[in-house]
Amino acid sequence: MIDTAPLLSDLNNRVSSGSSFRPSEVDLSKPFIQTEQSEEEDHAEALVNEEWQRKIETLTPRFPTDQNVVAIDSTELVLGYIPGGFVAALRASLVTKTPKDNTHHLERHGPFLIAISGENKDELFQTMHRRVYGIAASSPAPTLEKTLDRVRNLFERYLQLEVARKSHESLILLDGSLIGGTVDSPGFFVRKIIDTAAENTNSIAALSKSTELTLEQSRRNILSLLEGIPGPCCIGDIRNQIRHGSDRYLGQVYVTRLTTTGEPFRIDLPENTAKPHDEILNSLAGLAGNYGYPEELKLAHMTCVFSAIEVLELQAAAIALHGLVMKEEADIRPKIFPL
């Protein structure tokens, strides 16, 4: 397993014993509970030239029987509120398909409890930033919720780099994009992941279910480019059509549909992948299952999100770990107006 001990010591902070704890509401009718993570939310809308001569490539699905496929995903969730902050849980999953027997292996890190408050958020963010990126963050920690998202992102980036380092001749699937130059994802670190992967003859593919890239005239999302086009296919060369800041995109950008009835996704592939892009896209089409999404990424997501039952357990664990005291719901409206 990847050694995460240094990170965990950074996360392992304490809350004063006896602090009150107001657990987040858990709707048991929803089997899994997750916080919406916006992809590339640091970015404003980026416009894409709509007039270029688009070439639509047909994909030929080929299940990659000769290489490892590794998919990485992570999740975060606020378990409950303490004075001036909250206690949250983090978890990340690495799902590997081996070439020998095509079975799936799960390496799961977490759940880890993390207490974030107005008092500790800057220190926590800076410590994690230095630990993962090796440099101090250029800005203070954002809001509490956003700090949690950044901490989770740092945790995921750390794992991505480790996977790029330890894997060989593998197809590495990331949830998101290969955009750099943001507070969340400094360009140099995304580049480091890409180059480390290439040095080890790995190929990285980053899949986004949504994107801020917008067609300049119609103002429609670039995913709409595949509307009406049948079968597994893709359109490439999109990065060259981005009007401003295309240098922050550290890979070629494709709009793809991996299966006939699947949804369109944006896929970022670095220039220096071990295998040609068309081969990687065909492999991804071979791995795609329901909704045209690669099974390994789906498994990584499904195994890291928290079930409602786990959330209740983790709330109990948070209370026990920090010596918290349960607090009644402050909202008295339901008490006054029970019907």
Add this chain to the structure above:
Amino acid sequence: MYLLSKDANDLWIVFSPSERLRLGDNIKIDDIVAQVVDIQFADLPGVLQHVLRKSLIPITETEEEIQPEVKSIVDSLSDQKVALAKIRGRIVETGGHGGKSFHTGISEFNLSRSKSKIELLDENALFQMLGISPASTSEFADTLSTNPTPYMIPLEALGINVITGMKESGKSYAAKKLLIQLIKRGVLTVVFDVNGEYLNLWKKNQNEPNEFINYIKILTPHLRTAQAAELPLAIPLNETSYDDFAKYLNVLEGTPTYQYLVQFWKQQKGKQFDLNDLEEFVKKPENVPNEAVRIALQGRVDSARATGLFGPSSVTDLIKQLHGSGGAIIINLARVSPWERGIIVEFTLRKLAELGQTKAIRAVSLFLEEAQLYVEAGNMINLLTRMRHVGVFPTFITNDPRTLPDEAFTLLDNLIAFGFRNEDELRQLAKSGLIDTGTVNVLKNLENQQCLTVGKITSNYPIFLKIKEQTGIVMGGESRKLVP
């Protein structure tokens, strides 16, 4: 532990993996006493999806790093259990000196989900409230509970008893243990042993006798000479009636042959006689002038002699002797034909009734293994309704309770039931009225040597037991293995 809900006599109690509760446990919720009869996973919303998600990747292909402080709590909720407990009654303070007694039923229900304290009930305290003497040692059985407590059947509470359970569930083993206890208490037990299961009870091991050799006698038909604890079984002709003899040998009532048998028995009244005396009577034309009748009677005498069942016997003396000291007479029916079996059983039952009626014996216990194989319907009803009044207390041992007449269950004093899988058999047990169907269903989950005991021997409170292993006695019978 927390009270979740109540439905009629059923209480549902939620408990966590760190709390111990098992089938058979008696629990006290404020003043209410309930008994755990089933344990299930708590049916939490979302648990199916939670488990299905886990099953996506086999556990053998999963490595996890969980924060150490969290590890013990992860999966604790999905492992929460719910115990179904049957309300048995309540504890009532008596006398104002801290005395307590147990009352069945509840007419008040004041339990609180959040405040009622749920705890395991000390079984010795329960026994005391039920009026069951505490056992100093667990010689017979321990209760089936989180804190097993020794239990001894109060032998004086035995009446009409049924020991039942499917094959290999431990019912015969328990019957033998009960038999040993009866011997120790100076009670005579007569056992109808159709499968030769009780023949080694006098042995310590295959070579040595045990302390019971003088108290256990095996009566085997067709045996020529006595060997160790085994004695020949013969029926003295003068101890049978003409009616029974005619019945055994298919002589129809009212026929001339029957009339001459009546005449012979009247002539011999008050005397010792045997088949030779009957033959001598038959051969004399002055006694039986009709040649055809004479030939028919001679044929019956020859048949009776051929069975080897009739002859001099000391059964009566043996019964009287062991009645005094306590012991067991095992009637070995393993190697006799069904016809002979009927004769032997009929003779024995009549002998016991006769000795009881004349008060030659005070009381005797009678073990009937698979009684349907040798006790006629009429005799069965007689056993259930009349025999106890002459001091014969039957214990039926069977692997199919449906073979016993309904009267056996309506008149039943005590039920010792081992594991069953079949619904029909469970329904039959519920007919006893000693136990509700919900509790009877627990028998489906019992392991070997575990049983449900209820009746006078438990003050009608169902007690789950684990029969203790017996040492120093060969408990196995004469079973043979197909492959050595």
